[in-house]
Amino acid sequence: GAVVSQHPSRVICKSGTSVKIECRSLDFQATTMFWYRQFPKQSLMLMATSNEGSKATYEQGVEKDKFLINHASLTLSTLTVTSAHPEDSSFYICSARGFRQLLAKNIQYFGAGTRLSVL
Amino acid sequence: GENVEQHPSTLSVQEGDSAVIKCTYSDSASNYFPWYKQELGKRPQLIIDIRSNVGEKKDQRIAVTLNKTAKHFSLHITETQPEDSAVYFCAAGGSGGSNYKLTFGKGTLLTVNP
Numbered sequence: 001g002a003v004v005s006q007h008p009s010r011v012i013c014k015s016g017t018s019v020k021i022e023c024r025s026l027d028f029q030a031t032t033m034f035w036y037r038q039f040p041k042q043s044l045m046l047m048a049t050s051n052e053g054s055k056a057t058y059e060q061g062v063e064k065d066k067f068l069i070n071h072a073s074l075t076l077s078t079l080t081v082t083s084a085h086p087e088d089s090s091f092y093i094c095s096a097r098g099f100r101q102l103l104a105k106n107i108q109y110f111g112a113g114t115r116l117s118v119l
Numbered sequence: 120g121e122n123v124e125q126h127p128s129t130l131s132v133q134e135g136d137s138a139v140i141k142c143t144y145s146d147s148a149s150n151y152f153p154w155y156k157q158e159l160g161k162r163p164q165l166i167i168d169i170r171s172n173v174g175e176k177k178d179q180r181i182a183v184t185l186n187k188t189a190k191h192f193s194l195h196i197t198e199t200q201p202e203d204s205a206v207y208f209c210a211a212g213g214s215g216g217s218n219y220k221l222t223f224g225k226g227t228l229l230t231v232n233p
Contacts, residue, residue, distance in 0.1 A: 004162075032219060043208060043225040044163070093162065097219055106151045106170075106212065106219050110162040 002028045004096050006111025013084055014119055021079045021114045023094035030096035033077035034108060035069060038091040050077050074098070084118045091115050121146040123211050125224025133232050138199050140227045142209035143191040149211040152185060152192045153221070158205045166207075167194070199231045 003026040013019050023033055032051050036044040048064075050056040050071035058064045066088075068080040077096075081088055095108040122145040132138050144152075150171035155163035169176045169183045169192065176183050180199075185192040192211075196203055206228050212221040 034220070041226075041228075044223045046220065046222070049220055095163075107153070107165060107168065108219075108221060110155075110164070112162045 002026075002096070002098075002107075002109040004030075004094065004109045004111045006094050006114060008114060009112060010115045010117075012117045012119065015085050016083055019081045019084055019116060021081075021092055021094070021116075023077045023079070023096065023111050025075045025096045025098060025109075028096075028098050029074040030077070030098040031074065032097050033071055034095045034097075035067070035077075035079050036093045036095065038093055038113070040091075044093065047079075081116065084116070086118045089116055089118045121149055121211055121222040123209060123222050123224040125209050125227060127227060128225065129228045129230070131230045131232065132199050134199060134201060136199055138194075138196045138203070138229055138231075140194045140207055140209065140229070141191060142193070142211075142224050143189075144211040144222075145190065146211070146213075147187075147190065149213050151212045151219075151221075152183070153210050153212075154181075154183060154194050155208045155210065155223075156205045157208065157226075163208060196229075199229075201231050201233050204229055204231045 005024045007022050035047045047062045048056045048058045050069045056069035071077040093113040094111045125142045153168035156166045157163040169185050180197045182195040206226045208226045209224040210221040
């Protein structure tokens with residue numbers, strides 16, 4: 001299957017700082033990347049969808065100025081949590097879909113997630 | 120938008136028994152229904168998916184059925200093994216538009232007891 005790499009896997013930061021999370025598709029071109037937030041023992045909540053070269057589409061209730069998304073290339077999307085606060089502590093996980101020979105559309109391949117803890 | 124309901128939230132079975140997880144969706148335009156398995160602390164992994172032109176799909180011990188009229192789909196795991204223990208998520212999405220967005224159910228914690 002396709003490989004999606006997400007870094008860092010864990011980050012601890014002070015309140016008020018910004019944190020950048022990277023999501024890379026290693027062996028395919030990701031035309032679309034998705035960013036999710038997952039609380040303990042809960043489902044994957046879609047935050048935003050990003051298409052390469054265009055602005056991200058945010059889900060209702062997600063602050064675009066708080067969660068900055070950049071999808072600058074076909075293999076990299078970044079999520080920056082700006083001025084992080086304790087309530088932003090969560091598990092953030094990205095996924096990517098794209099094209100490669102035999103890579104079926106619709107399928108989302110997930111990164112390993114980033115555990116953010118804001119003190 | 121799409122709304123996906125998943126039941127049960129927890130499921131405990133004995134090794135060798137079958138497990139069934141059910142999901143319903145609201146948007147009749149959805150035509151892609153994947154199932155993901157997420158082990159503790161790990162990424163969700165696609166285990167099987169079905170598209171709306173197919174009513175049933177099977178892959179070894181795993182099968183998925185889809186009833187588009189009733190807007191529900193189910194995951195069936197036969198001959199369960201302890202390594203099947205995980206959280207399973209259903210999802211619904213479409214191939215229309217450019218984003219292929221998926222809406223996930225709340226997950227089912229499956230425990231297979233040896």
